[in-house]
Amino acid sequence: MNIDLTGKTAIVTGSTEGIGFAIATGLANAGATVVVNGRASAKVDAAVERIGGSARGVAADLGTIEGHDALVAAEPEADIVVSNLGIFQPADFFDTDDAVWERHWQINVMPGVRLARAYLPGMEAKGWGRFLLLASESAFNIPVEMIHYGVTKTADVALARGLAKRMAGTGVTVNSVLPGPTLSEGVAAMLEGERASSGRPIEDVAADFVTSHRSSSIIRRAATVEEVANMVVYLASPHASATTGASVRVDGGVIETL
Incomplete structure (x- = not known):
């Protein structure tokens, strides 16, 4: 299978390292023009240099409305958006106060909501687009050591499903990807x-x-970060045109359901 994303612009949030960087690299290798995002300019610049080619970067904290607005001002259109930004913090339920819950919600869920509002209408106007949210196997296997994290990842899966239904018939697909331990x-x-x-x-x-x-x-x-990225690159391609509203697992078989 030849995945050719030449002529497509892809925004990958939280992509200066880890799974996000592997996704950005994979999309760039498939021919896409990749927009790297992170909070620190130095890390964004370093990631762009490592990817090379036509990659460019936007330093913005998408855990804030101001950071989101800065990204959209710099990159008003995209064919592919991968909402990868996320955090995790092991802590017992009775030790996680409202501030911990709010921080996880603002970083793990709301950037996807805001990015969808910003970019899905443009994709619909073009008749083609790919919107992907990085969730986790923890969306279904809520980890007892970080219930707050699992709840936000369940929200990401639900958001992707709802957005897919909202974009029905437009040529735009929306999916969530569920990595396991990576x-x-x-x-x-x-x-x-x-x-x-x-x-x-x-x-x-x-x-x-x-x-x-x-x-x-x-x-x-x-799993390796590249193994997760491979699935994302496929879902971002024209080959995945019949896959939407799905929660696609790259979990190593962790989730105990058929």
């Missing part, structure tokens, strides 16, 4: 203490984490 920089940082004390490769430490905390995993390891 060895991003953030996860590597979370596991760094164990890696340092054990002297074992980070991949092995991550595999132990998966088997201990996500015991239903079938692949028995963390």
Whole structure:
């Protein structure tokens, strides 16, 4: 299958590292002009340089309305939008106050809402577009150690489904993607203490984490960021024209449903 996104402009939020950077790189390799986004100008510039080609960047904090407005002012149109920005913070339910819940909501959910309002009408006018939200297997397997995170990811899945129905018949598809445990920089940082004390490769430490905390995993390891990005690039392509309103799993088999 040849995925050719030549002539398409793709915005990927939270794309200076991790899954977002892998997605931006994959889209660029398929021929898209990629807009990298992050909060810090230096990190955005570094990511753009690493991707090369026609990639460009916008430094804006999409956890705020002001940051969203700055992105849209800089990039008023897009053919592909990947709402990837997200945070996670393990904490017991009884230790998570309103501020933690609000922060997760504003970063994990509201950017997707705002981006949809900003870019879906333009896609509809063109008769083609791809809008993708990065959710998580935690949307269905709410993790007891971060219930607040799981709830926001369930909201992302619901948002994608609703938007897909709203865009019915327009040539615009909307889907959510559900990664499982993935060895991003953030996860590597979370596991760094164990890696340092054990002297074992980070991949092995991550595999132990998966088997201990996500015991239903079938692949028995963390996914790579590229494995997640591959699915996103496909869903962003013309080949995925009959897939919309779906929650597509790249979870290594963690979710225990058919």
